[in-house]
Amino acid sequence: xxPPVIELAGIVKTFGALRANDxxxxxxxxxxxxxxxxxxxAGKTTLMKILYGLYQxxxxxxxxxxxxxxxxxPADALARGLGMVHQHFMLxxxxxxxxxxxxGKETTTGPFLDTARAAAAVRALSDRYGLAVDPAARVETLSxxxxxxxxxxxxxxxxxxxxxLDEPTAVLTPQETEELFAVLRELKAAGTTIVLITHKLREVxxxxxxxxxMRGGKTVGTRETAATSIPELAELMVGRPxxxxxEKKPATPGAAVLALDALAANDDRGLPAVRDLSxxxxxxxxxxxxxxxxxxxxxxxxxxxxxxxxxxxxARLGGVRLNGLTPRAIAALGVAHVPADRLKRGLVLxxxxxDDLVFGRHHEPAFRKGPLVDRAGVRAFAAxxxxxxxxxxxxxxxxxxxxxxxxxxxxxxxxxxxxxxxxLIAAHPTRGVDLGAIEFIHREIVRQRDAGRAVxxxxxxxxxxxxxxxxxxxxxxxxxxxxxxxxxxxERTLGEYMTGRAASVPGPRA
Amino acid sequence: xxxxxxxxxxxxxxxxxxxxxxxxxxxxxxxPFAVYGKMAAGVxxxxxxxxxxxxRATPLVFTGLAVxxxxxxxxxxxxxxxxxxxxxxxxAIVGATFAGWPAIxxxxxxxVTAMLAGALWALPPAILxxxxxxxxxxxxIMMNFIALALVQYLGHDAFVHATVRTTEIGAGARIPRxxxxxxxxxxxxxxxSVVLAGLAAVFVGWLLWRTTFGYExxxxxxxxxxxxxxxxxxxxxxxxxxxxxxxxxxxxxxxxVMGYKGFFEAGFSGGVGFxxxxxxxxxxxxxxxxxLAALFFAALSYGGLVINTDVPKELVEILQAIVxxxxxxxxxxxxxxxxxxxx
Numbered sequence: 132x133x134p135p136v137i138e139l140a141g142i143v144k145t146f147g148a149l150r151a152n153d154x155x156x157x158x159x160x161x162x163x164x165x166x167x168x169x170x171x172x173a174g175k176t177t178l179m180k181i182l183y184g185l186y187q188x189x190x191x192x193x194x195x196x197x198x199x200x201x202x203x204x205p206a207d208a209l210a211r212g213l214g215m216v217h218q219h220f221m222l223x224x225x226x227x228x229x230x231x232x233x234x235g236k237e238t239t240t241g242p243f244l245d246t247a248r249a250a251a252a253v254r255a256l257s258d259r260y261g262l263a264v265d266p267a268a269r270v271e272t273l274s275x276x277x278x279x280x281x282x283x284x285x286x287x288x289x290x291x292x293x294x295x296l297d298e299p300t301a302v303l304t305p306q307e308t309e310e311l312f313a314v315l316r317e318l319k320a321a322g323t324t325i326v327l328i329t330h331k332l333r334e335v336x337x338x339x340x341x342x343x344x345m346r347g348g349k350t351v352g353t354r355e356t357a358a359t360s361i362p363e364l365a366e367l368m369v370g371r372p373x374x375x376x377x378e379k380k381p382a383t384p385g386a387a388v389l390a391l392d393a394l395a396a397n398d399d400r401g402l403p404a405v406r407d408l409s410x411x412x413x414x415x416x417x418x419x420x421x422x423x424x425x426x427x428x429x430x431x432x433x434x435x436x437x438x439x440x441x442x443x444x445x446a447r448l449g450g451v452r453l454n455g456l457t458p459r460a461i462a463a464l465g466v467a468h469v470p471a472d473r474l475k476r477g478l479v480l481x482x483x484x485x486d487d488l489v490f491g492r493h494h495e496p497a498f499r500k501g502p503l504v505d506r507a508g509v510r511a512f513a514a515x516x517x518x519x520x521x522x523x524x525x526x527x528x529x530x531x532x533x534x535x536x537x538x539x540x541x542x543x544x545x546x547x548x549x550x551x552x553x554x555l556i557a558a559h560p561t562r563g564v565d566l567g568a569i570e571f572i573h574r575e576i577v578r579q580r581d582a583g584r585a586v587x588x589x590x591x592x593x594x595x596x597x598x599x600x601x602x603x604x605x606x607x608x609x610x611x612x613x614x615x616x617x618x619x620x621x622e623r624t625l626g627e628y629m630t631g632r633a634a635s636v637p638g639p640r641a
Numbered sequence: 642x643x644x645x646x647x648x649x650x651x652x653x654x655x656x657x658x659x660x661x662x663x664x665x666x667x668x669x670x671x672x673p674f675a676v677y678g679k680m681a682a683g684v685x686x687x688x689x690x691x692x693x694x695x696x697r698a699t700p701l702v703f704t705g706l707a708v709x710x711x712x713x714x715x716x717x718x719x720x721x722x723x724x725x726x727x728x729x730x731x732x733a734i735v736g737a738t739f740a741g742w743p744a745i746x747x748x749x750x751x752x753v754t755a756m757l758a759g760a761l762w763a764l765p766p767a768i769l770x771x772x773x774x775x776x777x778x779x780x781x782i783m784m785n786f787i788a789l790a791l792v793q794y795l796g797h798d799a800f801v802h803a804t805v806r807t808t809e810i811g812a813g814a815r816i817p818r819x820x821x822x823x824x825x826x827x828x829x830x831x832x833x834s835v836v837l838a839g840l841a842a843v844f845v846g847w848l849l850w851r852t853t854f855g856y857e858x859x860x861x862x863x864x865x866x867x868x869x870x871x872x873x874x875x876x877x878x879x880x881x882x883x884x885x886x887x888x889x890x891x892x893x894x895x896x897x898v899m900g901y902k903g904f905f906e907a908g909f910s911g912g913v914g915f916x917x918x919x920x921x922x923x924x925x926x927x928x929x930x931x932x933l934a935a936l937f938f939a940a941l942s943y944g945g946l947v948i949n950t951d952v953p954k955e956l957v958e959i960l961q962a963i964v965x966x967x968x969x970x971x972x973x974x975x976x977x978x979x980x981x982x983x984x
Binding site: 470 | 851852853854855856857859860863864866867868869870871872873874
């Protein structure tokens with residue numbers, strides 16, 4: 132066994148009463164790919180921020196190549212060969228690729244920047260590791276996958292021989308993910324050590340040599356990847372056996388509930404985002420919307436909900452034309468909605484749970500007495516829903532902002548799934564939610580379908596769409612380019628359509 | 642429990658400011674204990690002092706509530722000053738024009754005039770915010786300048802010759818002084834509009850936490866995107882909130898014009914509109930807190946008069962500024978600690 136390049140022992144980091152890291156020990160072998168998995172709040176990110184010099188541990192030691200070190204800043208970490216690729220890229224978008232990569236360590240001739248030499252240095256690096264990217268391109272013109280390469284090149288340019296990647300595949304298509312993995316294997320072959328933070332267990336098995344599982348601020352186990360399995364890792368993460376496959380009966384679609392006819396809508400800049408989109412969602416079926424983010428999914432949902440103007444075309448709900456109706460009027464027709472961004476749109480974080488549980492439903496007769504809030508009605512409803520959906524803590528006076536991501540999402544689900552609705556729209560229903568809650572939310576979505584509602588699910592997780600949906604449509608540049616039954620497709624095929632590589636099927640009016 | 646925790650920051654701010662103020666008093670060569678003692682005795686030691694404090698607190702409650710209601714809706718109303726000036730002028734004109742009318746009509750008419758004028762003055766920035774997203778801070782400041790200029794201009798005709806005040810309002814528009822009912826307050830200017838201020842505080846609390854509209858208003862203030870998704874008409878809620886804010890600021894006119902002088906006088910406000918921002922801040926945008934903060938600033942203001950033979954009168958202004966600085970920094974510090982505990 133090779134010597135560990137990094138050894139963490141007894142790392143403790145507390146924030147007030149919370150022990151985010153509670154005696155973490157981790158040893159990473161030089162030249163290996165080491166995966167770090169765990170649910171949200173398990174302490175992965177805190178640990179990596181300590182390693183990258185962003186946080187100082189309260190106790191414990193960090194050894195790099197055998198030497199005990201104190202990392203006081205990211206510059207410190209970088210000087211010792213640690214580079215980090217954040218989940219949200221830290222690039223200056225109007226600058227070129229070469230300018231971004233050399234930022235902080237610019238190539239100069241006298242007092243002037245030497246852009247030619249910068250470009251040459253970047254080209255040399257990208258050739259060596261097979262990270263194809265144009266040094267002269269502006270970052271704002273790049274795709275997400277390319278931006279990520281720039282981040283990796285930046286770390287390498289600054290001398291990193293250990294790369295920490297935080298959820299690197301969260302924003303990538305299946306194809307981009309495969310390309311990234313090829314690059315990472317290349318880097319490993321060249322001697323670079325890689326730490327991969329993720330919650331996607333399949334990727335762990337595909338790529339890593341070893342995997343460490345964290346739960347509740349502690350490392351609960353390290354396994355050789357070859358000797359473990361997804362169920363074992365899932366159980367370590369959650370602390371109990373997890374049902375990973377979703378049981379559902381075949382769909383029995385009924386009447387059309389949502390009918391979109393040649394719908395078009397613009398984005399915030401006034402550019403076309405949804406184009407000539409026709410789609411029917413029937414009662415008792417789940418239709419999944421796949422697509423790389425930013426291909427019109429958000430605008431489509433907003434247009435249906437009345438939050439965005441329908442430019443041309445028509446949306447009908449059970450025969451009622453939705454064009455021009457207010458969001459409240461549309462909701463009152465029987466539309467439940469789990470917003471993509473629960474923190475920004477789904478909940479008021481500073482409200483107590485009881486207030487959030489009726490948020491958007493507060494004008495329903497059960498929750499008001501004329502112009503007044505019916506506090507008893509709200510409280511009774513809240514207490515019942517908190518128990519029914521197992522939200523923790525089940526305290527109606529707790530602040531929503533203090534709950535975990537999974538419990539916040541359960542709060543939204545408890546509110547929306549108990550509406551008297553014909554249509555349920557769920558956007559990224561399990562994003563940032565832990566495994567236990569994912570299992571729960573998926574079961575509830577299927578129950579909604581079985582209760583006869585029409586369900587539209589938007590997600591960037593293809594495995595989620597494949598598990599949940601009866602039918603899947605792929606959105607590319609605002610158009611439906613592919614429609615299929617979920618049983619007849621796979622991630623690879625969907626990925627081809629998502630990136631526009633596969634020929635689009637001729638639409639009804641194309 | 643939560644209410645107690647909310648009190649910690651403002652109380653620390655007040656204590657901290659008084660300690661720093663003691664330093665200033667010592668620097669000008671006076672004994673801080675003696676000066677504070679004299680201040681306390683002058684303010685709280687007799688009915689006249691208490692009456693003065695109530696009188697000075699009344700407009701601060703109105704403007705504090707006005708600013709706080711705006712804050713709750715996510716709007717920073719810096720225009721309370723202009724709103725109360727315009728409202729006071731309007732009250733004086735209406736009260737003088739219909740001087741012969743009986744109190745039963747004129748008194749409510751004048752109060753409604755004050756509220757409508759204040760609301761009207763808040764309406765342009767409110768509409769600009771709702772329709773084109775123009776920032777209400779800039780626009781309410783601009784409305785302050787327009788208010789002062791407008792009152793000056795109309796004053797050419799309205800002011801009594803060679804003065805900057807209007808003619809007297811009718812007897813029916815006068816709000817009785819408290820001394821008329823409670824001889825205890827003999828000589829002090831406190832009047833029944835202090836009761837109106839108390840009612841306004843209760844109303845704002847009721848509106849915010851008991852009505853569906855208040856629930857929507859708070860949601861719009863905390864997370865406008867979430868409010869929009871929940872089907873709440875965000876622009877309309879903002880317009881109504883800012884107009885209600887202006888109406889509350891307009892009620893300042895009742896205290897000065899109807900309850901005290903009986904006429905409008907240029908420069909009467911003494912900046913209560915701006916001080917209302919400090920009151921809302923120290924009172925944590927809560928009606929009960931605002932009443933306490935208004936009483937505190939009022940006591941400080943009158944206390945400054947009591948001791949102005951011993952220390953420069955600027956001391957009071959320095960104390961006010963320090964309280965505000967402490968209130969802001971302590972609030973941030975306490976929030977951060979609270980968040981870390983909760984995280």
